[in-house]
Amino acid sequence: MRALNRLTAVEFKLFLRDPAAYFWTLIFPVALVVIIGSVPSSREVSPELGARGIDYYTPIILVMSFALLALFITPTYLVGYREKGILRRLSITPVGPARVLLAQLAVQAVIAVVTTVLVLGTAAVAFDVKLPSNVLGFLLAFLLTVGMLLAIGLFMASVLKTTKAATSAGSALFFPLMFFAGIYVPKEMLPDALATIGDFTPLGAAVLAFNDAAATGMPSGITVIVLAAYAVVFGVGAARLFRWE
């Protein structure tokens, strides 16, 4: 336990010394809320969206920040640790290499919580975005989304050999997946077929889960199943394929 605590503390310090890591996961999402919220039209109800722009975009920004964390930070850190022989070095100590993975996941889970608080807090305080009323439904959406994304990140860390490959794969996944989350074109403006496909993609389902939770108190059954299925498939894949060296 002493070793795990110390490892987690060290991983935290390292995260906070890595400007790329904390910029994209902590600063950028909050900045995006402020930028979007500062556009006057985003604070008026848009007929196409059926809501104010800032209300529409807040859950998308939240999901985006989790995606940046899990698709870029998780795989590049772990692949880098393997590439540099850090995991190998740990495997000849009494604590073994698995704990550094746990420490990384702990750090990323905490960062996800902090980002959530910052994004929702900024949106609520500065732009009157309504906070989730059903905490349980929101928590379920949060856990499923972050769990599913970290499983994808771990899976990437399992199959990719170099940090360069990890970064490229992160970009290759992030931009198309964010399309279905509705960051470029609101889902409401997509053709029906495309919008339906989107609901079954990881980030499309994640945004849906948060919107469901806000509208009805709970993510819908089908969304829960989609998110859980991704988490299980990639989680099991990662567990089977992950190599320490």
Add this chain to the structure above:
Amino acid sequence: MSVIVVSELRKQYDHKVVVDGLSFEVEEGEIFGILGPNGAGKTTTVECIAGLRKPDGGTISVHGLDPQRDGTKLHQIVGMQMQQSAMPDKLRVAEAMELYASFYDNPVDWRALMADLGLKEKADSAYEKLSGGQKQRLSIALALVGSPKVAILDELTTGLDPGARRDTWELIEQVRDRGITVLLVTHFMEEAERLCDRLAIIDGGKIIALDTPTGLVAKVDQDQKVRFRPGSTLDDELLTVLPEVTSVERHHQQVVVTGTGNLMHAVTSVLAQHQIVALDLRSEQATLDDAFIALTGRRFDHAAE
């Protein structure tokens, strides 16, 4: 007392046999060298001893522990400095020391160890800012922080400049002086000759010789050579009649005397008798390099190719 006992160790990758029936024992408190060209199976051998790789055959015992079965206990008493292992770029020296100390039941005082290894001034430096020599010293420190009984040092000085290499040699002697048994993997003859109490020469996954460095050199029944420039005229006959001398050659002004036994004494006595001054007098004796050539029939530097 033998603290490491390796018996009939075998390991293959795919279908290539890398370690082919190695057996040796390491005594408590000695510096035991494993010397051989690249690809000889040195690293694989020590990685099996450290529990990092599973042997395909044979047995290993380290202070009575089986590296595969008693992994966690083994890692408490074996510290290893590995080839190609780094720390996170932004991790600072003191943080790495404190972190690794937390992994062990009975760590040494990591601050004192850090100072002993000359890293005190670098305590707050990030790993990425350290020089090659400093990284190696940190790596040794991390191998020792758990107060191990056995330290495995793998290609410690590869990539270091000659100055840093010599400093590292002193460090290794200090490690032994702490009472730690050292298993040293190297492909530098000079390093093995200088540091090791005993050493095994490995080639093609097999031990081809195991002895003290002096013992290995003595086994090479090589002629000695004495070279000098005579200060005045010298008749070769004066030397060729000596029983120790087998041949006398001249290269320009230089005389090269080849022979056996106490050649140097025999040659200098004759020269003194005839009042001939020997300029640039030099004696050449067999080295570990010659021993390697004699044992394998190949030059050491070229053995890897």
